[in-house]
Amino acid sequence: MNISVKAALLASAFALASPALAAGTHPVTGEPLADNQTFTYRVLDEHSSVDPQIVEDVSGSEIVRDLFEGLYNQDEKGNLVPGVATSFETNADKTVYTFHLRDNAVWSDGHPVTAGDFVYAWQRLANPETASPYSWFIEIMGIKNGGAVLAGDMAPSDLGVKAVDDHTLEVTLAQSLPYFALTTTHASTFPAPKWAIEEFGTDWTSPENIVSNGAYVLTEHVPNERSVRERNATYWDNEHTILDKVVALVINDENVALTRYMAGELDRTEIPSGQYPALSASNPDEATVFPRLCSYYYTINMSDSAPEFLKDARVRKALSYAVNRDIIVDNVLQGGQTAAYTFTPAATAGFSVPAVDYAGMTQDERNAAAVALMAEAGYGADNPLDLTLIYNTSEGHKKIAIAVSQMWKQALGVNVTLENQEWKTFLQTRGNQDYQIARAGWCGDYNEASTFLDLVQTNSGYNDAKYSNAEVDALLASAKTMDDPQANYTQVEEMIANDMPIIPIYHYAGNYMIQTDLQNWPVENVEQNWYSKNLYKVAE
Amino acid sequence: MPQLHDWGWEKMLNFMIRRIAIAIPTLLILVVASFLLMHAAPGGPFTSERPLPPQVLANIEAKYGLNQSIPVQMWNYIVGIVTQFDFGPSFQYKDRTVNDIIAQGFPITFTYGILSFLVAVVAGGALGISAAIRQNTWLDYFAVGVSIGAQVLPNFVMAPILILIFTLWLGWLPGGGWNSGQWQHLIMPVIALSTSYMASIARLTRSSMLEVLRSNFIRTARAKGLPERSIILRHALKPALLPVISYLGPAFVGMITGSFIIDSVFGTGGLGYFFVNSAFNRDYAVMMGVTILLGALTVMFNMVVDILYAWIDPKIRL
Numbered sequence: 098m099n100i101s102v103k104a105a106l107l108a109s110a111f112a113l114a115s116p117a118l119a120a121g122t123h124p125v126t127g128e129p130l131a132d133n134q135t136f137t138y139r140v141l142d143e144h145s146s147v148d149p150q151i152v153e154d155v156s157g158s159e160i161v162r163d164l165f166e167g168l169y170n171q172d173e174k175g176n177l178v179p180g181v182a183t184s185f186e187t188n189a190d191k192t193v194y195t196f197h198l199r200d201n202a203v204w205s206d207g208h209p210v211t212a213g214d215f216v217y218a219w220q221r222l223a224n225p226e227t228a229s230p231y232s233w234f235i236e237i238m239g240i241k242n243g244g245a246v247l248a249g250d251m252a253p254s255d256l257g258v259k260a261v262d263d264h265t266l267e268v269t270l271a272q273s274l275p276y277f278a279l280t281t282t283h284a285s286t287f288p289a290p291k292w293a294i295e296e297f298g299t300d301w302t303s304p305e306n307i308v309s310n311g312a313y314v315l316t317e318h319v320p321n322e323r324s325v326r327e328r329n330a331t332y333w334d335n336e337h338t339i340l341d342k343v344v345a346l347v348i349n350d351e352n353v354a355l356t357r358y359m360a361g362e363l364d365r366t367e368i369p370s371g372q373y374p375a376l377s378a379s380n381p382d383e384a385t386v387f388p389r390l391c392s393y394y395y396t397i398n399m400s401d402s403a404p405e406f407l408k409d410a411r412v413r414k415a416l417s418y419a420v421n422r423d424i425i426v427d428n429v430l431q432g433g434q435t436a437a438y439t440f441t442p443a444a445t446a447g448f449s450v451p452a453v454d455y456a457g458m459t460q461d462e463r464n465a466a467a468v469a470l471m472a473e474a475g476y477g478a479d480n481p482l483d484l485t486l487i488y489n490t491s492e493g494h495k496k497i498a499i500a501v502s503q504m505w506k507q508a509l510g511v512n513v514t515l516e517n518q519e520w521k522t523f524l525q526t527r528g529n530q531d532y533q534i535a536r537a538g539w540c541g542d543y544n545e546a547s548t549f550l551d552l553v554q555t556n557s558g559y560n561d562a563k564y565s566n567a568e569v570d571a572l573l574a575s576a577k578t579m580d581d582p583q584a585n586y587t588q589v590e591e592m593i594a595n596d597m598p599i600i601p602i603y604h605y606a607g608n609y610m611i612q613t614d615l616q617n618w619p620v621e622n623v624e625q626n627w628y629s630k631n632l633y634k635v636a637e
Numbered sequence: 638m639p640q641l642h643d644w645g646w647e648k649m650l651n652f653m654i655r656r657i658a659i660a661i662p663t664l665l666i667l668v669v670a671s672f673l674l675m676h677a678a679p680g681g682p683f684t685s686e687r688p689l690p691p692q693v694l695a696n697i698e699a700k701y702g703l704n705q706s707i708p709v710q711m712w713n714y715i716v717g718i719v720t721q722f723d724f725g726p727s728f729q730y731k732d733r734t735v736n737d738i739i740a741q742g743f744p745i746t747f748t749y750g751i752l753s754f755l756v757a758v759v760a761g762g763a764l765g766i767s768a769a770i771r772q773n774t775w776l777d778y779f780a781v782g783v784s785i786g787a788q789v790l791p792n793f794v795m796a797p798i799l800i801l802i803f804t805l806w807l808g809w810l811p812g813g814g815w816n817s818g819q820w821q822h823l824i825m826p827v828i829a830l831s832t833s834y835m836a837s838i839a840r841l842t843r844s845s846m847l848e849v850l851r852s853n854f855i856r857t858a859r860a861k862g863l864p865e866r867s868i869i870l871r872h873a874l875k876p877a878l879l880p881v882i883s884y885l886g887p888a889f890v891g892m893i894t895g896s897f898i899i900d901s902v903f904g905t906g907g908l909g910y911f912f913v914n915s916a917f918n919r920d921y922a923v924m925m926g927v928t929i930l931l932g933a934l935t936v937m938f939n940m941v942v943d944i945l946y947a948w949i950d951p952k953i954r955l
Binding site for chain 2: 146236362519525
């Protein structure tokens with residue numbers, strides 16, 4: 098694969114249009130631009146870090162994507178577009194990837210961005226001494242010796258990545274991985290300035306010390322209050338950056354954030370749960386909703402510690418069938434979410450949702466089937482089932498849990514005890530299989546179905562159901578090296594629908610209030626990997 | 638009435654040394670108890686929705702020394718504080734240490750806290766005294782009404798309402814943020830934080846003032862024909878302030894260390910946020926750091942209160 102042609106086309110499109118920039122109009126669309134190109138948005142919490150190899154949260158990754166640039170970026174739809182790399186090629190069996198880096202990329206202190214900066218960053222990610230919470234991404238990427246370096250059995254220099262010369266990066270994988278290039282948009286793979294890190298230690302990310310290679314530089318950081326990034330004059334494509342300044346304000350309370358948005362202090366904020374219908378009626382041009390790469394589900398304990406009835410597939414299926422997803426998305430959530438009958442969301446790239454049997458039924462048919470399944474398993478009005486559903490303390494989870502428990506009660510006569518737990522307590526309870534049914538949510542790490550389906554693998558650390566099906570494991574293992582694994586994914590989803598270790602409930606929707614002058618928010622990028630350099634404000 | 642010099646600086650110095658000597662074991666007990674309680678809570682700083690693979694978790698725990706036994710961790714922690722005044726790294730905000738977090742957050746909470754304290758004391762004291770002097774007049778009813786109203790309106794309700802009124806409807810004030818402590822950013826946090834303290838101070842001052850005004854020595858003063866103004870200010874005020882002062886010590890500490898509500902509603906970036914969130918996040922070192930800070934300040938200001946007490950009330954001997 099070689100996508101340098103696309104890069105060239107894109108570059109020439111910009112080159113033709115760029116003179117218009119000076120006149121205050123958008124180079125491609127010709128819209129008049131606002132004088133003040135400052136974008137202010139709300140974040141829920143202070144970010145964990147802006148160090149690419151240390152950051153682990155969403156709001157931190159958003160900042161890191163502006164401050165640093167990896168081999169590839171994503172466009173508005175999530176497709177790969179060149180970043181520091183202009184093209185790459187692979188060997189026949191896709192185990193060696195060679196990336197060609199542009200020669201005009203420089204760090205904010207003037208150093209050229211070289212292949213060695215990527216080698217350093219990736220070794221740093223895998224190095225046990227760095228203790229990166231995302232170090233496992235090295236294994237997701239399948240880089241040769243990744244696991245051994247992570248375990249401290251091999252030196253970081255043994256990692257399968259090397260700089261052939263300053264502008265050629267060669268990556269050797271442990272096994273063929275067709276989608277490898279997709280992983281290079283992840284923040285943990287971004288280059289790191291060795292000289293700055295060695296000089297300042299963990300303080301290298303403070304505004305006075307940081308050296309970065311992205312479209313923006315960090316200029317101010319008041320922890321828990323704001324962080325400000327401004328246009329990086331040394332960025333290779335700076336002439337096409339339109340937003341001058343991006344401000345992230347930490348506002349914990351979503352309703353206060355909405356008030357401040359309404360007062361014009363913010364350009365973007367989340368819509369508080371349950372308020373989408375009202376806001377889309379009152380501010381139709383601002384209330385924005387779009388699909389996300391996330392699934393909300395209930396996981397059923399199938400391990401040895403589980404009660405016998407949960408080990409019966411008929412009971413698990415009956416419970417899943419009796420959940421009326423339409424009521425949950427249309428009446429409880431009301432924020433553009435979609436009913437889920439498969440684990441993988443329809444929005445996932447290259448994935449078409451298989452027609453699992455119960456998705457095609459009406460709710461009445463599902464309820465009837467559920468009653469029959471329960472009767473087969475020996476439960477009914479005379480012998481009702483008692484079970485406990487746990488969720489982490491939150492109004493949103495509570496509403497759904499109440500709705501589901503009522504559905505189970507009405508359709509199947511099941512008596513449900515609801516139990517909420519503080520977050521960390523909940524995670525420990527669920528992780529130790531000390532539960533019957535538990536709420537869960539999962540967002541994809543990359544835009545490919547395996548980021549979801551790998552969870553039902555026997556060995557997955559996230560498989561809280563402790564579901565184990567040798568056939569599923571084999572299908573998922575062979576899918577890894579296939580060019581088109583859809584057939585395998587279809588089979589796995591069908592097996593999930595048949596064994597029902599988890600009850601898919603809905604697929605998330607992102608919903609934002611976005612001021613009408615802010616343009617180009619990538620609503621079609623399901624991972625919501627947005628880059629400030631692609632946003633702009635029009636004059637109103 | 639005896640003044641400070643009556644019982645001598647030497648005596649006071651002795652008293653302070655004695656109190657500091659007691660404070661050290663008190664703080665040590667606080668550290669040990671908090672440390673044990675914290676580790677007894679389920680989950681840890683690195684428990685997350687997506688559990689870390691065992692190898693990754695082991696690497697992180699090794700980096701932060703969490704792979705050692707609890708007594709060893711506790712010992713290292715205390716040694717670090719005593720020898721280097723190092724409160725350790727934050728587990729949540731990996732670029733920052735606990736010292737950084739306190740150094741950055743405490744000045745913010747201290748600023749809005751001390752302003753709230755002044756507002757609460759001046760407004761509360763004035764309300765309380767005037768209500769007592771004019772007992773059973775409209776002024777008294779007004780003062781009592783205001784203080785009860787302020788007491789029952791919790792700040793997590795009041796804060797968003799303030800933003801709604803002053804930011805959205807009137808457009809007078811920014812809806813939050815700190816902006817280096819610009820005055821516009823201080824008004825709403827100070828109102829929201831000081832109101833309930835002001836109410837308590839007003840009610841305390843009123844009732845103790847009423848009690849003092851009915852006492853014998855005031856009656857004597859009145860019988861001597863002293864002007865009412867001098868009776869209130871020179872004779873009644875000091876003893877009437879005693880119960881208020883014992884309330885002000887802890888209240889002062891509570892205010893200057895900030896409030897979770899203020900920080901999370903107004904996004905001020907202060908330390909108050911960490912009192913709650915470090916516990917939820919199991920950010921052990923931050924939680925210990927803010928606990929010790931709060932504990933040390935409490936001990937210190939209780940001592941200040943005791944000294945003030947002795948100065949005001951000759952019956953109390955140090």
